Amino acid sequence: MLDNWRTLGMRGTGSNDVVIDGHIVPEAAVAARRKAGEWHPLFQIIATTAFPLVYSVYLGVAESARDIAIATAKRKTPDQHAIQLAGRMDTELAAARLAREWMLAAVRLNAPSAATVNQVMMGRQLVARHAIAAVEYAMELAGGAGFYRATGLERRFRDIQAARYHPLQSGPQAQYAGSMALGLPVDRVY
Template sequence: MTFELTPRTGPGATVVTAAESLVTTFAERAEAADAENEMCRENFDDLFTSGISSAFVPQELGGFGLESIHDWTLAIATLARGDASTAIAITMHHAIARRMAQIYSLANTDLGPDHELTRDLAAPLRKMASGEMLVCATATEIGTDNLHPVTEVVRHRHGDRDGWRINGQKIFVTMSPIATHVSTVARLRDDDGDNMANIVLPMDTPGLLPQNDWDALGMRGSGSQSVVFKDAWVPESALSRIGPWGKWSLKYLEFRAIANIVLVGAFLGIAEAAYDIALAKLLTRSRVGQLAAEQSGIQNLVGEMALELAQCRAVLGAAGVQMDEYCERHSTSAASMEDAHGLMNDYQTAKWTVNRGAIGVVSKAMDLLGGSGYTNSHVLGRLYRDVRAGPFMQPFGPAELREYVGQVTLGQYPER
């Protein structure tokens, strides 16, 4: 395959190999999950057994010790060749695990050891490795963007404990039907003004209300229901400040760029699956005595697919390498806001390229197979519906994406 992506690190190779072992099994289960609009719990059992769900947990705590963003993206692309819904769902958990592992590792170095923080983070990381903790994540709300959440936390005393109370609603809470915890962002109002806060709560928290309302065109096995927070108690230990509400902060820019580029990998995986399905069929199909693969029109269309796929791989692979280099470069020294906007710009460039290219590849695969692919029960029908989810995933939608890339290219770095 032209520009085929390969792992760059040892832990990455381990995770990708584990993902490859699950592709066929996931593909066999995907049709039923799609038809029933339900998450395939067996897939997540396999992700745990294979070690993929705890990929970012440090080795001394029971995980693979994955650090490479490039290799993480490749692993998700590999899983998506079997079932994209499962692939995007596990990225939510991975993103939180990666951040915890990163803070744990920094607190465990000679540069500035923090034994209390190391101990506090080791506990949830061990639970992730043992399968006791599976975290879904969401930032999306109706009628606003990721920088201006309406969901709000305010000071509240619960018995003899000081803490917070959260109210609001989040949508696209992917993987929430089977998660043990949810990570979300909210507007924090106190004497210091309006801030963004990250909150991690158990899914069985009183006042945390799953809505069981997921019924979408595609990604039907992702469990991306809405969740309502109604006076849910938030202890101090479950909340951390990110930065000012309504503005990009360095921490939030970095986190969103790194966590979300991996989702782009899922759409590359969808395109690769559609490409393989179409080619396998064309090499055995004949029409009027001529093998389909020998027909010039089909050869031209397949050539276009191969070129689009190569472009997707090349850009996404390069973006993954750049993110790895960014993380290494700034592991012990803070980046500037301009650096972080450059990182987000790399993600947006990859998102634009892969989303458009993947839709094109899947659409051409359907053209090549004809009417047989135009059914909900056919795998191409599912891939076509799934691949359409890519462009509107935040940040950013297509219109905002072009504006953002233009701003960064011109050195007009947006605050919001």
């Protein structure tokens, strides 16, 4: 049964069945079970394969923001400050691309495990950090025009912020990576 069934609009029926928005899911139809607060091997598959896809979207948001900022900056003669901002932005974007490639390398291993989850989650942190920084530089490079809806940059700035909030967030990811490095169990790190 799910840990957070109350928050998902689910409630127990008194038996082991679960009600979801007026529909009963018989206990026999639940394909995977896990102990509350523990990783299930299915989570290793999901984390290893899904997160590179999700963070590819955030990378795309950052790439789009970069293109908008460059087009906006080219409307004026760039000064040294603008040139440096463009360089910093592209460097952050390159770091986000490298981190995403690190995540995809874990997928290509086709061996979901605690180690591949660790690799993907480290990549997830790095893609988020560098994609957010790239979009921040894009906003700065575009200047005041970046805040107008017509440019589309303010929306990308808002959208990229969500990259911070997927599991494993910064603290749990550091705990997971540190536990792996020290040979400690990770089955209860969320």
